[in-house]
Structures are given as C-alpha cells and as structure tokens.
Amino acid sequence: MRLATRVVAVCLLGLATLLLGRAGAVPEGRIGSDARAEGLVLARCGTCHSTDLIMQQRLDRPRWQATVGKMIHWGAELSDEEADLLVEFLAARFHPTASGLVPLSEIGEAEPLQAEPLSMQERPNGVAQQGAALFATNCQACHGAGAGGGFGPKLAGNPILHAEASFWETVLYGRGSMPAWEHGLSRQDIADIQAWLKTL
Amino acid sequence: MVYQARLVEVVVMSSSGESLVREASVAPAMSRRTLLGRIIQGLGLSLVLSPAIPVVQAREQVVEISETDRLIVRVARPLDAETPVQEFVSFLTPNSRFFVRSHFGPPPQEQHSEENWRLRVTGLVDRPLTLTLDDLKQFETVTITAVVQCSGNGRALYRPKTPGVQWERGAVGNARWTGVRLLDVLRRAGLQTNGLHVQFQGADRPVAATVPLFVRSIPVEKALHPDTILAYEMNGRPLSLLHGAPLRVVTPGWMADSCIKWLTDITVQQDEAQGYYMQTAYRYPTRQVTLGETIALDDLKPVEAMIVKSLIAQPQAGAVLVSGPVMIQGVAWTGEGRIAGVDVSLDEGRTWAQARLIGEDQPYGWRQWQYIWEATTAGPRTILCRATDDRGNRQPERSPWNPGGFLWNGWDRVSVTVAG
Numbered sequence: 001m002r003l004a005t006r007v008v009a010v011c012l013l014g015l016a017t018l019l020l021g022r023a024g025a026v027p028e029g030r031i032g033s034d035a036r037a038e039g040l041v042l043a044r045c046g047t048c049h050s051t052d053l054i055m056q057q058r059l060d061r062p063r064w065q066a067t068v069g070k071m072i073h074w075g076a077e078l079s080d081e082e083a084d085l086l087v088e089f090l091a092a093r094f095h096p097t098a099s100g101l102v103p104l105s106e107i108g109e110a111e112p113l114q115a116e117p118l119s120m121q122e123r124p125n126g127v128a129q130q131g132a133a134l135f136a137t138n139c140q141a142c143h144g145a146g147a148g149g150g151f152g153p154k155l156a157g158n159p160i161l162h163a164e165a166s167f168w169e170t171v172l173y174g175r176g177s178m179p180a181w182e183h184g185l186s187r188q189d190i191a192d193i194q195a196w197l198k199t200l
Numbered sequence: 201m202v203y204q205a206r207l208v209e210v211v212v213m214s215s216s217g218e219s220l221v222r223e224a225s226v227a228p229a230m231s232r233r234t235l236l237g238r239i240i241q242g243l244g245l246s247l248v249l250s251p252a253i254p255v256v257q258a259r260e261q262v263v264e265i266s267e268t269d270r271l272i273v274r275v276a277r278p279l280d281a282e283t284p285v286q287e288f289v290s291f292l293t294p295n296s297r298f299f300v301r302s303h304f305g306p307p308p309q310e311q312h313s314e315e316n317w318r319l320r321v322t323g324l325v326d327r328p329l330t331l332t333l334d335d336l337k338q339f340e341t342v343t344i345t346a347v348v349q350c351s352g353n354g355r356a357l358y359r360p361k362t363p364g365v366q367w368e369r370g371a372v373g374n375a376r377w378t379g380v381r382l383l384d385v386l387r388r389a390g391l392q393t394n395g396l397h398v399q400f401q402g403a404d405r406p407v408a409a410t411v412p413l414f415v416r417s418i419p420v421e422k423a424l425h426p427d428t429i430l431a432y433e434m435n436g437r438p439l440s441l442l443h444g445a446p447l448r449v450v451t452p453g454w455m456a457d458s459c460i461k462w463l464t465d466i467t468v469q470q471d472e473a474q475g476y477y478m479q480t481a482y483r484y485p486t487r488q489v490t491l492g493e494t495i496a497l498d499d500l501k502p503v504e505a506m507i508v509k510s511l512i513a514q515p516q517a518g519a520v521l522v523s524g525p526v527m528i529q530g531v532a533w534t535g536e537g538r539i540a541g542v543d544v545s546l547d548e549g550r551t552w553a554q555a556r557l558i559g560e561d562q563p564y565g566w567r568q569w570q571y572i573w574e575a576t577t578a579g580p581r582t583i584l585c586r587a588t589d590d591r592g593n594r595q596p597e598r599s600p601w602n603p604g605g606f607l608w609n610g611w612d613r614v615s616v617t618v619a620g
Contacts, residue, residue, distance in 0.1 A: 028556060047407055047408065048406065048407045048408060048411065049275060049277060050275055050276040050277040051277055051279065052273075052274070053274075053275045053365065056274065056356075056365075056366040057361070057363055057366070058361040059361065060360075062492070063363060067363055074408070074410050074411045075408040075409075075411060087601025096360055096361055125375055138277075173308050174308040179277065179278070179305060179407055180306060180307075180308055180357055181277075192490070
C-alpha cells in the first residue's frame, strides 16, 4: 500500500509539474484542491482519452462547463462536487489567454502493421523502474493505483503477467473494453510496465 | 541502449515561428523536465549532448526534420496525428505520413481480420447483403485520386479558440484510393425509392458503452455518385489499420467526416443518421455567428464538401533563407470544383502574384504550385498564399468563426528570415 501511495504521489507530482510549471505562480491554498482535480483528470478523463487532448484546449468557463457536462452525459464518473472542482481547475488553467506553448509529442511509426503478436525476440527487456510512471500515466485510470484493480481487473499478482503471448496480445490489440495500445505505447514502454507489474 | 529509441523521438519543430521541443509519446503526461531527467539517469549526460541527437538548435534542425518520417501527435490516445506540412511537396502523401484521426482508435484485431470481417448492407433495400472482402472485390475496381481532409483541419487558427483536437495545417493528404463503387453495391442490394440517406458505421468502439457510436450518413445523391467508393487500397497498398482496414468510405470532394473507417455496416434509410456525431457534431452555421450566441438547429447544416484552400509546404516556418531566388511551393485543393489559380503575397496581402500550377491535374486531387521569389531585402518576411477555384470561390484572409472550428481556409502564412 505504501508503494501504491508513492505511485499516486509521483504521478500527481509529475502532472502538477507539467500543468503548474507552465502556468506560473499559483495562489497559496489552492494546491490541495488542484492536486485532487489533477487526479480526477487522470483517473476519470483519462479512461477514454489521453490528457494531452485537455491540455491543448483554451476555453472559457461556460465552455469548460459544457464540455465536462457532455462527458458526464457520456459516462464520465464525476459527482456534482467533483465536476465543479474540475471545471474550476480547467477554466483556471486552460483559459483562452493561457500560454500558447502546448506540450506535444512525436511518433516515429505512423503505420504500425503488426497483425501477429510479437515473437519473443521482438519483445524488449523491461526496466521495472521505468514502468511505474508509465503505468500511472496510461493504465492507472482503469487498473487502479498500484494495479490493485478498478474499472479494469487487478493486475498485481495477475497470472497474465507471466502468460507472455496473452499479455502482449491484450495490450497491443485490446480485449473487450480494454483499448488497443499498439499505437499509444512503444514496445519498450509495454515491456517496462510488464516488468514493473511483476514486482508487485 | 534501451533508451535510444526514445531519445531520437525528442525533436525540435518550428510551429507558428517558435521553436518548441516536442516530446515522444513515451508518457504523454510527463513533463519535459521529467523526461530529460529519465534520459540523463538512463544514459548519462554525454549521450544527451551527442551531436547525433537533436538538441534545441532550431536552425540546424530544419533539414534533418524534413527528412524524418514523422507525424505530429495531437492526441496520443486515441491517436490523432497530423502531417508536418513540409511533406506536402509530393503529389501523393505517403501512407506512413498521412494524417491519422478517429474518435475511438482502431478496433480490436478479431473484428477487422479478413476472416471475421463482413460488410452488411441493410435497411431500405430489396436484398440485404452480407459480403466478405473477396465478394466485394468481384465488383468493378476503380481508382480515384482524392484529397482527404479532417473537417477540423486548421481549428487551432480560429480565434476565439474552439474545443476539439487543435489541428494546425496538416490534417489533410492526397492519395490514390482503390476499391469499388458504393453505387454498384447499392444496386446489387436493390435500393428502394424511399431510401434517401445512406448510413455508415465502422467496427471501432468507445471505451465506455455510454459514449455514442460514430455513426454518419450521406445523402443518397452523394452515395450514388460514381466517384464515391468503398476503398481497400491506399496508394497501391492494402489499407493499413490506422487508415481503416479492411474497408473505408471515400467521398471525393467531401470532408473526411464522411469517410468512415473500418466500415462494417451500410444502412439505407429515409432520414439522416441519428445520434451525436450526425445531429450535433460536424455541423456548421449557415450564417455569421459569434461566441456565446445560441444557434437554432435550422441554422446548422452538416459539414459536407470541402472548400477552396492552399498550403505553403516550402520554405518552412522559421527558415533562414539565403538572399536570391527562393522556391516557394505548396498545394491547393477545393471541394467539388477545380483549382483555377494560386496567388502569393510577400507584403501582407497588399499585392499578389500568380503562382504556376504544376504536376498532375486530377479531378479530386490537389494541385501543386510553385513561385520563384527574388528575396533581396534582409530581414523577417511573411509569405502568404491564397487559392481560387473554377467557381470563383477564393480563400479569405480568415474564415468566419464557427463554434466547432470546422472548415478553416484562411490564407496560409509562413514567416521566414532572409539572411543579410
């Protein structure tokens, strides 16, 4: 549990650095609720889409309200109080006059055509220390802090971690409500996450 | 060595005249500091400073970047990525550099593999069909060169900003699409006279079942146009998964919101498709509107045909040019007409000079153009371009604002510096 708490803390700290670092000084006393709002962004918005989509928006309060309302209508799990907190946070950070610098990413492979699960030789060796942060960013929203389970199954101690073919096939191509990650994560990222999960 | 692949993904790109460090999709929500920290931990500082790795030196990066086979990722999951505009110096956009957009990402393998995949044609037809890909390939094969452009291409250029993926200039491409006519398939099924709209649905699904499916329809006139096709090849290669394998709709001259990927269901019906993505999203006001205004439903119509537009592919934004002749080149396209001309301005639109149209001239393809500029005065300059089509439509300086940020076609502009 202590590890899980640390993972959440590291993850929130990372996002806070990213979100707050660009926005300049933050009024004191708001940091606690900001951290909670950032957690909501990761856990509730991040279920369906990566958070870069949010960070590139520049909307005023009524339009953030409308956007969050639409997402709740579509199934985002937010209580009224959480929704208010989120709108407050988003309108304060990603408002029309916020900095024009938006973090973006690049990919090297625009057209991955892997139709078959990777052979053993093509699976990179995972680095467990790298996996925790990758998991927090990409998987935690569904699989819970410390991979303890949530919307998606508990992965800590899950036998699929050792069923190589099933693990890779599921992560790369998805299964049921699990999205396919072949375009969202590199092979190395997946190997790192797998290595970290095996340490739990 | 584990980290090497990640390192080379840290590149410098020029956007809106500014140099930015754009990070790999290693971990989308990770700060640059954290990423660099990881790199330093993993490799040691010496490697970070190695000349083989792009560091923040914008001027030196221009050539290197133009040779890189890359897309600019706007959203990591589900993947939305646009083509760097310097790629648009070729008539056809290579498949690996073609922009990628979908609402939910590609469907799982078991749903799009050829053995399992079926195309169903139902609704107001005499003979509902279920076709395999082989069945479909028995219809006459047609190949059409066509621009496919996201309706939101250029959304980031609207002020006030509008919600949605902040596409800049590259959510567009020109490809040769091979497949069969939708008309032939609908004829085989026996289209009934009260079938006025043809609805498409793909195999892609949202994470949560509460999110509306991406279902769209086109009017039967467009569906029966002999150039509207169901494509299984792109630039002579089987459609890749990111581009809709095994089958997608291509509606030449129309925006890509009609070009449904991973197509599995065609339903002929009397009315437009219901649901969010047809009745609410992808609609455009028929009159001038402002932010905050309530727009009556009757004043909104579906985004359909493309409108006249051009882009400057070379030189790139931020380039430092040697004084003397400079080759300015780019592409221009329109909806259902043809490009009549492209003009270039080097004085903020006060005077315009005609560019030369070059290369292939295909009905729905884009037109390449070039203009030689004698760059003599040292200092910063902005290059502008605007296209005109054969129906007299000309690109405006700025497109009329609309709440969805659709159909941007303002003058394209690229700022450069002429060295002294």
